[in-house]
Amino acid sequence: AQSVTQPDIHITVSEGASLELRCNYSYGATPYLFWYVQSPGQGLQLLLKYFSGDTLVQGIKGFEAEFKRSQSSFNLRKPSVHWSDAAEYFCAVGMDSSYKLIFGSGTRLLVRP
Amino acid sequence: DVKVTQSSRYLVKRTGEKVFLECVQDMDHENMFWYRQDPGLGLRLIYFSYDVKMKEKGDIPEGYSVSREKKERFSLILESASTNQTSMYLCASRGGGPWEQYFGPGTRLTVT
Numbered sequence: 589a590q591s592v593t594q595p596d597i598h599i600t601v602s603e604g605a606s607l608e609l610r611c612n613y614s615y616g617a618t619p620y621l622f623w624y625v626q627s628p629g630q631g632l633q634l635l636l637k638y639f640s641g642d643t644l645v646q647g648i649k650g651f652e653a654e655f656k657r658s659q660s661s662f663n664l665r666k667p668s669v670h671w672s673d674a675a676e677y678f679c680a681v682g683m684d685s686s687y688k689l690i691f692g693s694g695t696r697l698l699v700r701p
Numbered sequence: 702d703v704k705v706t707q708s709s710r711y712l713v714k715r716t717g718e719k720v721f722l723e724c725v726q727d728m729d730h731e732n733m734f735w736y737r738q739d740p741g742l743g744l745r746l747i748y749f750s751y752d753v754k755m756k757e758k759g760d761i762p763e764g765y766s767v768s769r770e771k772k773e774r775f776s777l778i779l780e781s782a783s784t785n786q787t788s789m790y791l792c793a794s795r796g797g798g799p800w801e802q803y804f805g806p807g808t809r810l811t812v813t
Contacts, residue, residue, distance in 0.1 A: 592743075622801070630807070631805050632744075632791065687795050691744040691745075692743055
């Protein structure tokens with residue numbers, strides 16, 4: 589069965605430090621991959637997406653993600669974290685023609701001043 | 702900008718009550734979705750709709766029903782609310798890209 593794993597429940601980084609959030613998926617075909625961010629009390633906002641082509645994709649707010657087929661991964665990165673990046677981050681996989689998304693369990697990012 | 706709105710941000714209901722959660726999108730999207738979000742479990746799909754009056758069960762449909770009488774509106778119904786339905790409920794609509802979903806702000810439902 590298709591699944592998405594975010595192995596880190598919480599991550600704490602210092603402001604200005606680099607960030608990498610991990611995402612692994614299990615899916616038989618070429619996946620459609622997404623990262624969403626949820627600020628406290630808010631809905632989800634799309635950060636970036638991968639459908640095909642260049643495996644390094646750029647998103648909003650200075651985030652990027654790299655698709656690695658050999659590792660079934662789609663890790664999210666940011667070179668310098670800002671305090672406003674504190675939020676929960678969800679990785680998701682799009683599957684089949686129903687347009688459903690499967691979400692990971694989320695990673696909560698805390699930013700130290 | 703795509704806008705997805707949900708009728709309430711916070712809702713408190715009693716066990717056994719019938720509860721309606723409303724979602725409206727303004728972009729003429731065909732697909733709409735209802736999820737519930739619980740700590741450590743991420744988002745789980747309850748129901749989705751791919752057209753007016755068309756619906757399909759998601760992964761956790763038990764205890765819920767839905768209604769889509771107009772394209773822009775998708776309602777989630779808890780026929781008889783129970784305490785284990787206390788959760789954050791998120792509505793989304795699909796547009797822009799094949800799987801790209803736009804989310805509403807969520808409704809935090811507490812059943813006492």
